[in-house]
Amino acid sequence: MSRFFKAEISGSDILNSDICLLSLKPHAEYEHPLPGQFYMLQAIGCYDPLLKRPFSIFSIKNNNLSFLFRVRGKATKILSSLKKGEVIDVIGPLGNSYPEPGSDFVAVAGGVGVASLYNLIEKYSCRAHFFYGAKTKDELVLLDKISSLAKELTIVTQDCSCGLEGVVTDACADAICIPDSALNGLPVYACGPNPMLKALHSRLSGKGIKCYVSLEEHMACGVGACLGCVVKGINEYKRVCKEGPVFSMDEIQW
Ligand SMILES: Cc1cc2nc3c(=O)[nH]c(=O)nc-3n(C[C@H](O)[C@H](O)[C@H](O)COP(=O)(O)OP(=O)(O)OC[C@H]3O[C@@H](n4cnc5c(N)ncnc54)[C@H](O)[C@@H]3O)c2cc1C
Ligand code: FES
CATH class of the missing domain: 2.40.30.10 (Translation factors)
Incomplete structure (x- = not known):
């Protein structure tokens, strides 16, 4: 094939x-x-x-x-x-794929980052605690479908036009870090703009939470040949198209 x-x-x-x-x-x-x-x-x-x-x-x-x-x-x-x-x-x-979640999981989408996570919540239906954020409600799409596929959906907008007010990384990290939270210990899967992923890293790193992020970089070949998409990993450069786009959050230098 x-x-x-x-x-x-x-x-x-x-x-x-x-x-x-x-x-x-x-x-x-x-x-x-x-x-x-x-x-x-x-x-x-x-x-x-x-x-x-x-x-x-x-x-x-x-x-x-x-x-x-x-x-x-x-x-x-x-x-x-x-x-x-x-x-x-x-x-x-x-590229690679999201590791299979063994149990329920947390998914965090910023804006059109929802595109990468939708297939995951569809495949593992009713297992995702889904946090979906955007600047304003007009940027949120397919809420009914997402709500029917997720175990729980939390919407966050920066202008408070829908759901909670604020940024999705704070809403998600706050919910995970509550003592005895049902989300504690669940793996986190995230996709969105780089500043959002960086914020998630600063909130969750060192807390023993397994977190997988899907990175978006400019690409030329898409198959590992041109090095146009590299990002700094902890020990070496990583090609987003080949070693990624999904990385464990602690593999990347933020
Ligand atoms: C693995 C991967 C998966 C992706 N999946 C999706 C997806 O499902 N849905 C989606 O909307 N987009 C996705 N993107 C981003 C998408 O590839 C770009 O938006 C697209 O290439 C823009 O092409 P263009 O010619 O329309 O815009 P361009 O003229 O190339 O760019 C327009 C503007 O967008 C910015 N831009 C372009 N590409 C990127 C990028 N990769 N990251 C950040 N900024 C960028 C440019 O800097 C410029 O300011 C993905 C990127 C990667 C690497
Ligand atoms: S886009 Fe060419 S190596 Fe990744």
Whole structure:
């Protein structure tokens, strides 16, 4: 089974002003992805931008692979404007995956970081204590679905337009650190902007909590060849596309 294949757009929905849910039907047999893995996507015949872009697997249903992404620049704008039936180039699944949670677990998503964690809470349905944060409620998507898949959903917005007021890392760390908290000792899985992950590290490190983070770096090749995506690990540089994107939080120099 090749990791290079073509796929047809089977659905494309703009969920809010800049978040798109894109579904693809692969033209060939494909390797099934694990939660946390990612794909490189590119519209056929697209030379600007020249490089494919990385996106986490969001969900797999009825032989469709779906991706949830924020429209940021040229590539995401082009991908979000493709119509049903159009065909794109795909490479994947790539990278490692989230370790299997042995029990219930805590998931922490910042903004569109929810894209990487959704497949995990779908696979281990009703086992996630899910903390979902954003600047404002318009940036939160698919709350009904997430609520039905999670064991418990805590929403946090910085402007208090939905759920608790504040930042999601504080809400999550406060809940974990309450003495005798039911969340104490559960592994934590997190994805979001780097400052959010850094904040999570500063709240949870040294507390004996196993925490896995999915990192997002600019990528060129996506397969470990160009060193374009390296981050500083504790002992060595790590390629996010090859050794990651999922790392144990204490492997990374924050
Ligand atoms: C493993 C992995 C999985 C990802 N999964 C998702 C996902 O599921 N959903 C999603 O919305 N995005 C995801 N991203 C980020 C996504 O790849 C970028 O948003 C996309 O490449 C932007 O392409 P563009 O041409 O539209 O924007 P560009 O023109 O390349 O960039 C527009 C702006 O976004 C910033 N930017 C671009 N890429 C990144 C990045 N990787 N990290 C931080 N800032 C960036 C640029 O600095 C620039 O300011 C993932 C990234 C990685 C590495
Ligand atoms: S993107 Fe080329 S090594 Fe990671």
